[in-house]
Amino acid sequence: MSVMVDIRSVHKSFGPLDVLKGIDLTVRAGEVTVVLGPSGSGKSTLLRTINHLEKADRGEVSVDGSPMGYRRAGDKLYELPERAVLRQRTRIGFVFQNFHLFPHLTALDNVVEAPVSALRRPRKEAVAAARRLLERVGLGDKADAYPRQLSGGQQQRVAIARALALEPKLLLFDEPTSALDPELVGEVLDVIRDLAERGTTMIVVTHEIAFAREVADTVVFMADGRIVEQGPPGEVLGAPREERTRAFLAKVL
Secondary structure: OOOEEEEEEEEEOOOOOEEEEEEEEEEOOOOOEEEEEOOOHHHHHHHHHHHHOOOOOOOEEEOOOOOEEEEOOOEEEOOOOOOHHHHHOOOOOEEEOOOOOOOOHHHHHHHHHHHHHOOOOOOHHHHHHHHHHHOOOOOHHHHOOOOOOOOOHHHHHHHHHHHHHOOOOOEEEEEEEEEEEHHHHHHHHHHHHHHHHHOOOOOEEEOOOHHHHHHHOEEEEEEEEEEEEEEEEHHHHHOOOOHHHHHHHHHOO
């Protein structure tokens, strides 16, 4: 199975705060990696370095064989202009904690916008694809609704459809259910579960341990800017080797 994400010795600081302290991680195509850890452990920053929303201070992130934010010439890396980075990002869907939908656009137009503006797809073609995606996330009847008319779970499902509209090779989820009322969590996790069954490559930052146990190929536990432990869910969640992992699971289970 080919490597989709290759992270090598990535460091990231914000002023005096070291947020990522030498991260190494490999994600294979078609696999689901779930990242767990306490608040402030660097999980969200790790996701943002993968699609170059945050530039790593040291180390390298490659997606589908290409270094993110750079082009390689021989042994050297040269920084890409912003337009080229935006083009790279079209291969990576990002679903945020707080939906980030455009409030003045309908659900349909939220999904249509990126393929038309970023990929220059004909609008008619993009609309047809967007309708299929809204059906796929269970919102075919909400195409003309505005975000304010939708529940949090419905808004997050529109956000997932929007991420899928670019036909990305990789999907990143940053705590996709943490802003939702408990009764709405399941409907979003069902959509992610369906994507996993279809073989979508995903990295999911979440606190949903049962979901991680069910869907993940690999569970990564982070603490204090480092990967403390990683492996199959049966090992990391069922028989963790590290004391920090055990202490975290004891609090959340």
